[in-house]
Amino acid sequence: MRINSLRLQLLAWVVLPLAGLATINLWTSHGNALATADLVTDRMLVGSARAIAEQVAMVDGVLDATVPPAAIEMFDTGDRDSVYYRVETAGGRLLTGYPDLPKAPQHASVEAPYRDHRLRVQTLGHAVIGAGADSPITVTVGVTLAGHDAMVKRLWFSAFAQQLALVAIAGVFVLLGLRRGLAPLIRLRDAVRSPSRSDLDPVEVPGAQSEIRPLIDALNAYMDRVRAQMAAQRRFIANAAHQLRTPLALLSTQASYALRETIPDARQEALVALQASSGKLARLAEQLLTLSRAEPGSRRPRADRIDLTEAARQVLETHAPNAIARKIDLGLDENGPVPVVGDGTMLREMIVNLVDNALRYSQAGGSVTVRLAAIDGEAVLTVADDGPGIPVDERDHVFERFYRIAGSAEEGSGLGLAIVREVVENAGGRVTLRDGAAGGLTVEVRLPLA
Ligand SMILES: Nc1ncnc2c1ncn2[C@@H]1O[C@H](COP(=O)(O)OP(=O)(O)OP(=O)(O)O)[C@@H](O)[C@H]1O
Ligand SMILES: [Mg+2]
Incomplete structure (x- = not known):
């Protein structure tokens, strides 16, 4: 699935990794909660065992183990835990308590199953003065895990709530930040959309960030x-x-x-x-x-491979009657095909306009020569006449649309050379005007050779 909203994308990029981190964090905080609950339970077991041990004494020459109620009540945390204990002599004789209660090694606690429950058990040794071979006695206390587990849950839940709040707050700040950050874009949209904008004048968005x-x-x-x-x-x-x-x-x-x-x-x-x-x-x-x-974009760009020599020959054939009528010597000077890539119709139209100009603007009895050659990887087409030529300061202007040199007796619209330049540039070439060798004008078109 692709998310196209910037808001959702950024939110996902911030909140998802954060949620991942929070999950890892929850995992470790579960371990911490467990360790804390273990520690607290163990301290209570040791405390309880010590309280029991301290009450064991010689009474009338007999070892007496009276369990003080406080030693049991300290586990009464409201989680209905059961407490089991056992007091025995060094020789293993049971003084009081549950004979089958499992023992733990000294200074360590164990978790062991006992009567359908799991118990956490601690065992404590204690010397009793005057007890002889019965000393030291050992006191074992075990407690079910309800209070312990409830403590783990409580500790863990508070960590969970904190993480959740952190992710939620981060999400809210991302959204707020985005709202602020995207405001210039929204203003830009409104500015562009605004119905009062009709003249394409520049858009101003005050407060836009350097990225926008x-x-x-x-x-x-x-x-x-x-x-x-x-x-x-x-x-x-x-x-x-x-x-x-x-x-x-x-x-x-x-x-x-x-x-x-x-x-x-x-x-x-x-x-x-x-x-x-x-x-x-x-x-x-x-x-x-x-x-x-x-004009570029007005029709599908064509990339025909056409022979300029052949195209020029066709153009000259159609213009021959015109040349004869004006007694102009119209000639073609070529030595073989000159292939170029471009729009054939347009390239022919370009030659038509050049030949038309040369015939139209040179005097009767003159000569017009169309030359074709392939020089240095370029197709070179020149149309030379011996007419009046074009003054140097007019040479840039004649390529403009509708531009005609003032005082020309010939009819025309001023579009011919504009067409020539457009076609030549579209085909990746260039066109220049210069003085002919025998006066008149020489137009040179250079195109990349196919
Ligand atoms: N071979 C030439 N000799 C002298 N002047 C020329 C020659 N070719 C063009 N010109 C001058 O350049 C001007 C612009 O030529 P262009 O071909 O763009 O327009 P046009 O010939 O007047 O009109 P159109 O070709 O659209 O019928 C012409 O008016 C003419 O004065
Ligand atoms: Mg013309």
Whole structure:
């Protein structure tokens, strides 16, 4: 059975060992009680025997043993003990008492069965003046064990009660201590739960112990991160909505213009423009979707083994008509497969965005070259163009979402390079921008080789 309550766990850890110790203690205290009762009983037996012996005297030349009542009454402790005695001469002649009472060795007591009882027996030797060969006499006194056992019980019970009280008090203090100790945790729980907390602001728990502080700090740091992420998400949605609104408004204007137009040629022209706008809108939606898919945690991380060379070739094939239309020389420079591990769809999307940029931002008649190589255990993909390039102070910004360099005549949403960076970093690589050898921009992507 597993105990999930901290209270019960600590209680068990304190009270169970303590109860174990108390049990051992009870065992030893039973021994102590027994020894004490033995000692007391033996003293009484010796006292009784001495009292009897002292009354033995020569009366008219005959040994007379009169047992004084006090010697018997001293055992009358209310436990109904029976007392047996025997007085005999040195020669073994019985003077008075029970002839079959067992004897004990001198200065020691024995426990022996006698008439269905167990007796504790002591024997004492005593010289009687003028008794001749009959001296010394021996006096044996035996007593049943009821008083003795009652004394053991009494002594032991008080030890038992003390131990029990100790364990109970320890348990109560553990619970009280826990109540105090756990109070900051309960306050933390209430603070986190509190309906008045909506902004993920830091939790304050005054009086928290040094063990709980790190938990609170970690919680606050975590909420900080969540807050930052939520703010980024909000910004992204606002940006996306803003980006969608402009082309949608344009679309609507173009549609109403086409509806109003009666001249077929002009109407045709308006419809063509409308089609172009809706194409751009579709691309924007596409980019948004790709970016959301590229975000970590948005889809199951895939670890396909894909050949970057093959992926680049496919991308170039689909972009060839576009390059021909702009009279751009689009080339692939490779020497064999370059395998990497990652999400195939996303990696292809990354190449699409780089090639798209290179084609879009370089002038007609220019050239775009995609190079693939495996260098030092890394897959290196470069896309080089001979367009205007990107100024050094813009190079960090172009990776931001929706960031576009001011004054660009080309249409775009500013998401392409953000997608590239997200995909490359997810695959464990990095992307850098630098000046091309013949001007223009060279984008270099390095990924771990599979
Ligand atoms: N090869 C390039 N040559 C010159 N400038 C570039 C090149 N690639 C990107 N840029 C600049 O960087 C900016 C950001 O590029 P990015 O691909 O992120 O967005 P976009 O191309 O404007 O939009 P999208 O790719 O989402 O349609 C672009 O607006 C452009 O000004
Ligand atoms: Mg782009």
